[in-house]
Amino acid sequence: MSAGPAVSKTTEAAREPPWLHVRREAFEYGLLPLPSLVHSDVLSGLRNLRVKLLQQALPVSAWSLSKSNASYTGSGLGGKKRVATAGIAAALEISESHAHLVLDTLASVLDEAGGAVDCLATVPATEIDSVGADVDDLLILLYIQTYRRVPSRPHRDAADVADAWPSTSAIDGFLPALSPMQARSTSRRSMPGQAEEEVNQLTYVQKHLPNLLSLLAGTTEEEENSGKVITAEQFEHLGILLEAKNNGLESLPFSQAAPFFANSDPDMPAAPVPVSQVLEWVLQHICAASDSLRETPSGKEDKVVKDINLLENGPVENLPSEAADVTMADATSSPVDVTPSSAQTILGPNGVLHLSKDWRPEGMTFVDGVMRASVLKREDDIKGDSVKVSHCHDSVVYILAPLKYVSVLGCSDSIIVLGAVGKALRVEHCERVQVIVPTARITIASCRECVFYLGVNQRPLFTGDNHNLQVAPYNTFYPKLETHLARVGVDATVNRWDRILTLGTVDPHDAFVHPAGSADVQAEGATQLQPEKFVTFAVPRWDEADSEQQLLTRANPFLLPRPYLLAQQHRCKAAESLRQSLRTTMLEDEKKRELISAIRGHFRDWLYGIFHNRLIGSCFCHILIPRAIELGC
Incomplete structure (x- = not known):
């Protein structure tokens, strides 16, 4: 595909370092199902x-300076511009529980890297109210609540399916006649891929950047076109949405990447x-982000991204104060070709992105x-600090x-054991899955018949089309867990x-088609797993010499509530009693x-x-059974 001179010039300029990439975390973990956060006239509101x-x-004297100063590396606490839960609740006219959720969500998406790191990004999840939120950071989080996923693409009619499957898949209810494998394949085609999401987010930021800068500069409607200026401190707040990298693909302090703010400091701004x-x-x-990886600093082509070309049509025009087109339906005008033999081609209003079939963000x-x-x-x-577990079936996944x-998407009939997740975990469109995780925060959206064994510092959030979900205390450990x-x-x-929190209704904008009227249905939460059904999950020891030089975790570090502890002790005593009876019973050898x-x-x-029909699958079962028999089980 050829491009005009203006497009080529813009493309080359965009590829010159520093590169500015959209931070996907703000969009994947920062959106809340609270309609009161979205204004019809976004900028004015x-x-x-x-x-x-x-x-x-609150004034600076009201904040817990001992905690804040220890973790804040920016130019000061900024107490005159910080609000706590009570202030957010009063300003937004929402309950304090919802206001705390807004504050906690902001804490989960703020960037910890770079120069001026806000204290809210580094303070423990249990202490976020002691430092509050910077007003400008909070306004950007509220602005991006206008972002929505791309609506699902048309799917095949059920009549086109060759064979019928008797059971209805909960997450693929719009194609009840499909077998599980066919349904998963179809749902994957109907859901936006990671490459599409990246283009959608990039397009959104480009389109709304004038409004975001105007908001940060503190302009009024009368001052909007009067040559308003922006300071380095105000510009730094865009770091929620953007990250800067040099030609060595190393992160840069966001404001220091801009030539007009480079080498500035709080003493000499x-x-x-x-x-x-x-x-x-x-x-x-x-x-x-994938565009800058076309070549490594040594000049060699990256082994994953082999053919990437981003064409742009020049600067985006300023938007009016109203952000009417907030569904992002215009971000992708063509389905993605995901056939194994060809590269992905994603068309957007500002150009085309060609990706190899092996592309990974x-x-x-x-x-x-x-x-x-x-x-x-x-x-x-693990490469990087994010993991996506998607479309796994009848399996056991250990991410230790x-x-x-971490995001878990579209899995079924599986056990997923995760290591410590410090920022946020999102589980979405899963069915008959057990998730075992210690995490600061978790969001469960549109899942069915799942059990969540949680060690979680903040209230678990349930939203969307959930059914028959259960929660239970964390139930396992592995050698390096405490580390x-x-x-x-x-x-x-x-x-x-x-202490679950249930919000919102079934989301009509997500990637799945729901029955008529489901958009008016309130989201369903979860019930507590009965103590007598609670069991400890044993993580296998693959390497006996693993972490010999480290202090090993030898028990579940999360204390069990008394009913679950008593039920576990009762089960152990019953097993020991049976074992003793078998040992002492006098029987003939035959x-x-x-x-x-x-x-x-x-x-x-x-x-x-248990393992073959429901949870793990035959391949794991064939390994486990001979080993169990060998040990005398």
């Missing part, structure tokens, strides 16, 4: 809200710059499409590593697994052999029934 928030801001100049510079350097590890198998990923196997962000908890800041002394054979036979049948 947020300008008015700024006034209310500043009225609620750079002079303010006209908003129009800042806008022009950002639009010249913003690009898809930077900083993210994928566990995708695992079928009837067990998978182990440890620290050495310290992580910042990983400390590394990402998850507190094992705080577990709010049972009868003893028959008893042992019967016990082993029942154990084998139970193991096949």
Whole structure:
């Protein structure tokens, strides 16, 4: 595809370092199902809200300086512009529980890297109210609530399906006649892929950048076109949405990447710059994250991204204060070709993105499409600090590593064991899945018949089309667990697994088609797993010499509530009593052999029934059963 001179010039400029990439975390983990956060006139509404928030801001003496100063590396606490839960609730006219959720969500998406790191990004999840939120950071979070996913693309009619499957899939209800494998394949085609999401987010930021800069500069409607300026401190707040990288693909302090703010510091701040100049510079350097990876610093082509070409049509025009087109339906005008033999081609209103079939976004590890198998990923196997587990079926997935962000999407009939997740975990469109995780925060959206074993510092959030979900206390451990908890800041002394928060209705904008009228249905929460059904999950020890030089975790670091502890002790006593009875029973040798054979036979049948039919799959079962028999089980 050829491009005109203006397009080529813009493309080359965008590829010159520093590169500005959209931070996907703000869009993937920062959207809340609270309609009161979205204004019909976004810019005008947020300008008015700024006034209310500043009225609620507490003076610097009101903040916990001992905690804040220890974790804040920016130019000061900024107490005159910070609000806590009570102030957010009063300004937004929402309940304090919802206001705390807004504050906590902002904490989960703020960037910890770079120069001026806000204290809210680094404070433990249990202490966020002690430092509050910067008003400008909060306004940007509220602005991006206008972002929505791309509506699902048309799917095949059920009549086109060759065979029928008797059971209805909960997450693929719009095609009840499909077998599970066919339904998963179709749902994957109907859902936006990671490459599409990246283009959607890039387009959104480009389109709304004038409004965002105007909001940060504190302009009024009358001042909007009067040559308003923006300071380095104000510009730094765009770091929620954008990150800067040099030609060595190393992160840069966001404001220091801009030539007009470079080498500035709190003692000698750079002079303010006209908003129009800042806008022009950002639009010249913003690009898809994969675009900058076309060549490594050594000049060699990256082994993953082999054919990437981003064409742009020049700067975006300024938007009116109303952001009417907030569904992002215009971000993708053509379906993605995901056939194995061809590259992906994504068309957008500002150009085309060609991606190789092996394209993967930077900083993210994928566990995708695992079928009837067990998978182990440890620290050495993880690239970046984010993991996406998607479309796994009848499998066991172990991700035993310290992580910042994890998303679990479209999995069924599986067990997913995650290491410590320091920022946020999102589980979406899963069915009959057990998720075992210690995390600071978790959101569960549109899942069915799942059980969540949680060690979680903040209230679990349930939203969307959920059905028959259960929560339970965290139920496992592995050798490096406590080390990983400390590394990402998850507190094992705080577990709010049972204090669930249910918000919103079934989302009509998500990637699945729902029955008529489902958009008016309130989201369903979860019930607590009965203590007598609670069991400890044993993580296998693959390497006996693993972490010999480290302090090993030898028990679950999260305390069990008394009913679950008593039920577990009762089960252990019953098993020990049966074991002693078998040992002391006087039987003839032939009868003893028959008893042992019967016990082993029942154990084998139970193991096949649990793992083969429901949870893990035959390949793992064939490994486990001989080993169990070898040990005398």
